[in-house]
Amino acid sequence: MRGIWERKMSYWYGVEPRGWESHVHQSLEEDLGSGDVTAPLFLSNQRSKWYVEIQASGVICGLAIADYLVRAHPESEVDASPFTDGDRVDPGDLVLAGCSPTAHLLAVERTVLNYLMTLSGTATLTSRYVTATSGYPCRITETRKTIPGLRRLQKYAVRAGGGFNHRMGLYDAAMIKDNHIKAVGSIASAVETLRSQSSHMMRIEVECESRPQVEEAVAAGADIVLLDNMEFELMAEIVAEFGDRVMLEASGGVNLDTVGKIAQTGVHVISVGALTHSVTGLSMHLEIG
Amino acid sequence: MRGIWERKMSYWYGVEPRGWESHVHQSLEEDLGSGDVTAPLFLSNQRSKWYVEIQASGVICGLAIADYLVRAHPESEVDASPFTDGDRVDPGDLVLAGCSPTAHLLAVERTVLNYLMTLSGTATLTSRYVTATSGYPCRITETRKTIPGLRRLQKYAVRAGGGFNHRMGLYDAAMIKDNHIKAVGSIASAVETLRSQSSHMMRIEVECESRPQVEEAVAAGADIVLLDNMEFELMAEIVAEFGDRVMLEASGGVNLDTVGKIAQTGVHVISVGALTHSVTGLSMHLEIG
Amino acid sequence: MRGIWERKMSYWYGVEPRGWESHVHQSLEEDLGSGDVTAPLFLSNQRSKWYVEIQASGVICGLAIADYLVRAHPESEVDASPFTDGDRVDPGDLVLAGCSPTAHLLAVERTVLNYLMTLSGTATLTSRYVTATSGYPCRITETRKTIPGLRRLQKYAVRAGGGFNHRMGLYDAAMIKDNHIKAVGSIASAVETLRSQSSHMMRIEVECESRPQVEEAVAAGADIVLLDNMEFELMAEIVAEFGDRVMLEASGGVNLDTVGKIAQTGVHVISVGALTHSVTGLSMHLEIG
Amino acid sequence: MRGIWERKMSYWYGVEPRGWESHVHQSLEEDLGSGDVTAPLFLSNQRSKWYVEIQASGVICGLAIADYLVRAHPESEVDASPFTDGDRVDPGDLVLAGCSPTAHLLAVERTVLNYLMTLSGTATLTSRYVTATSGYPCRITETRKTIPGLRRLQKYAVRAGGGFNHRMGLYDAAMIKDNHIKAVGSIASAVETLRSQSSHMMRIEVECESRPQVEEAVAAGADIVLLDNMEFELMAEIVAEFGDRVMLEASGGVNLDTVGKIAQTGVHVISVGALTHSVTGLSMHLEIG
């Protein structure tokens, strides 16, 4: 599995480290502000051995950030982790360990854990949806319903959990949604306008709430059709009729109880808002000793 | 209740707008990047009436951010909201409405909703803990386990939900935790060192896992003692013996089932990690028409 | 024509103003640094009437930036311009005029002109390529060969000149180029890998230098095929055979002498590096009086 | 020649690297945005040998930027270049070569080339003007007509091409131009006001359009007189009469056909707007293998 995951990493290669470091500096600033007022407890040459221990089962994500934060002090040592982002972890697993100046370690401890808990939480939830649809050829993706400021990292965590990414934002693919259709008047004219104005490199997806809308979207030449909150049977019918002519994505009302049945309809993509609009941190702690 | 809330708002006055706006600009950048590729659908003078409708019961939070985003276009109009941050909302409530250039509205729609959903989720969860402890004089506070980058806004949402804030970070109050004690050797020497080195304006809290530790912390002159993961009976005993000499805070293993019993022990503060390390977005949507 | 242009503007709506203002502030800083040392010539209440006069024929672009710079002083007045970005201009046309505090006007004069000259230069050159291919259904687009730091504004100027945009960067569409193919080994495996890893919202273009490569790319399911530096005849043959199954883009060796003949081959898109890797400023000046 | 060039480099020492790096990061962001979507093609340990090959004759400039971009990945190796900024290059010259992780190389390739093409274009054009005036003691300089955002780098390229720099902006030397004179009333009062108000470290140049204006400027004590768009004969007369009392600069209507004749008049400085208001990129490409 590591080979596949290295490919995933490279998807982010080049740009992610930049945004990622700046996000980390801002989060550290939130916690450290004008300085850690308990740090005077420690002489500058005092060091401690430490480890991060998992307290619940899930998928780990964010190790590079944790490593970066602890290594920020030039005399801080971090052991090579036996885990990689995307790996399954269980209680008692030590995902990171090392030996660091104590004052530094305790200055970054909370920020390290906040990233690991948050991103592993998203990776873990994603992996549940992926497992619940295993055997079906559909992809699980997140939506644009993300925690403000955390989108790129959440999308990375979705991939660590075995999911795929939807568009990054309003800028890298076009989706004609209900509010667009209301404002423009018809799916046909919306697709036609976009085709004639936007880059030839841009895919166009149309959100549909009924079978006639799907027909209109397919006729207009949509690249992808989103089936919004439809009944299983209707989705299955649409897949049967249009599934080899257009990519079909299901969204709305997706949860761990329904996702398997949705996958069964044969849709190509299932997008899940809960993957990123909510977060349940994966429990873990950092211990000295 | 509005009067109290206005006081809460003033707590943030002066600085919050700054950090808040910069956070909002970064979140908008996540979504808009190099530009909204569906915007060519709309002529620049096309306008739409719109409203944000609540789809689940909870406490609303983040209205000023939503208002700011929609008003970013000079020709965008937002009606005065009948709601204020901290107000209870139910399905069907329209928390914000107005009339705006359509292209602008749809460019900020998702960012508006992401803030409102995230912050209202935290306010809503906080209000459940506050309700579960009503009748007891203790405060509900969050911890430093926050979503990276979102700490100030989450702390604001905790207050909107009726909670109080713990320290903002490592810089505005001292807490001697288990890792500090391990590294320094004893509670007594840790408190003494901090008292002699840190600002006379700084309070010192000590995290204790046992009654002897509490005794040592009180004797050393701690301002606040945190009772970490203790049994209800032990907490009650400690409150009875030390509760009028030192402030007592309970933490660890706090959930909606246990928080009432913890409050019953008489502790002054209960801090709840889940308020901010996890997020369940409050459902709502923006509709044109 | 104004109606069409308003659509173009909306393509950039929402995000462009932000990047644009920050670019303008940096350019102003280049010129003003620690302050204009000739400004002491003018008392603070001295005002001047002024106008920007075109000195060569072309297409104007950048008026909003010019307007923004002059209006930066609250007492500076700018008349509504009779021109819009994308309009044709000739020597003697006054594209902007107003009455401003003299010290402010002369502080921003050069930056105003540098933007107008640069962007109008790109719009003007684009319009020549568009004119040279009029009557053919193909689009003229720029490439990623842009002046460092100026990409978004240059892409805007290309649209003002009647062109269309290619992808914005490496992030919003995939192109498999010669160096990718060399590194990966074959077009087929490159397309297959991208399809299985990248977002379902992403189009894939393949750069081909020969007919067999085109065949391989089409068979692999490329959305767009780039015909790199091919002979007219070969392009025409490829269009005849594949033009209704895949979008075809011509690039390489495109100039004002060849672009008409390339359009004649029936390709759907012609991308022109010179539109943005080189700049010939459109002559104009700002006069007081 | 290398010795002279090292001096030129030192002119920029200390500050240029800072501004330069920040400019490069912004340009990289333009291209990479939320990440290179073709990068999943490459495993993270795949490496490629590469070189940058010149495709037209000119003067190379920007090698340090190219080197910086490629070396941004810690496992990327760049060979010592046989060329230095300011060196003449011809088709087939390999100005930079190395061995780098393929995904990184292709992520920075376009930005590397965009800088090298743009700056080498300016250096090359400058060298043509320098060659066209060889044998005369006058300097070739650029003006403040620069591509927005690129001024410092363009001024560096002018020096790489053998030219000299005019003032950097409005802040490091005073020039009284036509619009100043119109607004103030007379050259004499403008010079007098500036002398009495501005720093004693500041030189003052006066733009003159006629012989009487030159006389007035010299009488007022201008340090430098700019002869704006004058006939060759008039310039020669003015040089004969004032050339040993004041520095004389010619500007306006300078091109490769006229610059030799202008130099012949004996002026000390010839400033050329086209050096920096227009750009013709020098052709080159990056090849793997």
Add this chain to the structure above:
Amino acid sequence: MRGIWERKMSYWYGVEPRGWESHVHQSLEEDLGSGDVTAPLFLSNQRSKWYVEIQASGVICGLAIADYLVRAHPESEVDASPFTDGDRVDPGDLVLAGCSPTAHLLAVERTVLNYLMTLSGTATLTSRYVTATSGYPCRITETRKTIPGLRRLQKYAVRAGGGFNHRMGLYDAAMIKDNHIKAVGSIASAVETLRSQSSHMMRIEVECESRPQVEEAVAAGADIVLLDNMEFELMAEIVAEFGDRVMLEASGGVNLDTVGKIAQTGVHVISVGALTHSVTGLSMHLEIG
């Protein structure tokens, strides 16, 4: 003394380096702007030995900043200093020395000295107040009257001089001052409101101008009482009556003549505005050779 000082350093550990570097870059930008115009004097491989020599007696502060600036060039060497921030220095002491590229050294020289002179000036003045109160158990602290932009560094220098820090700003501790009392009406209601609204981690100090105000503040439960501009006798009386129940701080009218007598009254803290609202640079210079 070094042991104590290492503890002081750790107070700033973790966050200070970040703010500190950004402050240094801004200060360097002030001096270098678009580049050092005398640098062409030096070939890029020319190096010089140098040292910073003290010209007046005092306490040194800012060595890490000086070291950072000189080491900014990778080929610059700095010897380990025999001095540490907080050490006493006398004329002729060489606090820093090394061997650096000459162009780099002279580019940073002034910024190096400006930091050392400014911060050592503050440390030196603080040490005079500390000496003048030696033998008394009170602390010397600065106030919020600081040079704009320099607060964190000045507070660091106060500690280097043997002083202690008051609150960092309005955010890390509450002080109810005369203007607050005027606006709210009474000390009692001000303290009560703050206690019920602000974090349980926050100390509250009340500024009092009379004995009745002190009584009111103590009764209201203030943690610290500031005795503003009081007579020595009154302060001594208040210490005798309230000194074991509340922390007492003297402020106002403190100078080197009065500070000893104030210490004699038994107050716990003396805060001195002049430590940071004024600066007398400690004389020193950098010499080559």
Add this chain to the structure above:
Amino acid sequence: MRGIWERKMSYWYGVEPRGWESHVHQSLEEDLGSGDVTAPLFLSNQRSKWYVEIQASGVICGLAIADYLVRAHPESEVDASPFTDGDRVDPGDLVLAGCSPTAHLLAVERTVLNYLMTLSGTATLTSRYVTATSGYPCRITETRKTIPGLRRLQKYAVRAGGGFNHRMGLYDAAMIKDNHIKAVGSIASAVETLRSQSSHMMRIEVECESRPQVEEAVAAGADIVLLDNMEFELMAEIVAEFGDRVMLEASGGVNLDTVGKIAQTGVHVISVGALTHSVTGLSMHLEIG
């Protein structure tokens, strides 16, 4: 005098507001951090009348900054001040007054006063040097010995106090100092190298410690000669011999006792390090009521 001062203001026009606002925001951040913890004392609609009262005689400077800070709240009102930067003020003068939301006023109070005290201190000290040399035609200027981060504002304050500015930094004029001469070998070669390499717009000053050095500098064509720490008689001799051929600046050992005698020697410029390397804040306070 107001007329002259308006000219001075315009010297800074255009650029200063930008740098100035960013400096103010950083200084406010120092004080406000995560928020004013005493603000909950005030309801959001509570307002107070207030004024800033001078407590010592001097020259006021920084009013625009104070005005900007108080006006940052949209409901804050500031009366037109009867004073302008550069005006003389005495105890009891009310330099600024208005009516503002109390919470906002007290949030910005300290930052307002810190700027006014610091800048007025510099303006006041400058005015003493100007007064001490009244009747002589020489200028008083500051040096590059400035408080880190405050250079532009201190240079503005020097002008408000009636002084003139020296160069802003290393970038806008060349000065060959003792360390340059040591490193290069001779004044003559240093001047020659700079003349041949640096912009024709750049003045060159040479720091001399003896009469032979002055002779060498004048012969080499220096624009300005700095007489460093010379005896009065020697300076007078040098003025007599070279004063009409070159500008002469005295520096070193300048204080209020010596500056008059130095002016008497006839030098054109006297630069005073103490104007900006040290600060004595001008006393003032802000009162409610």
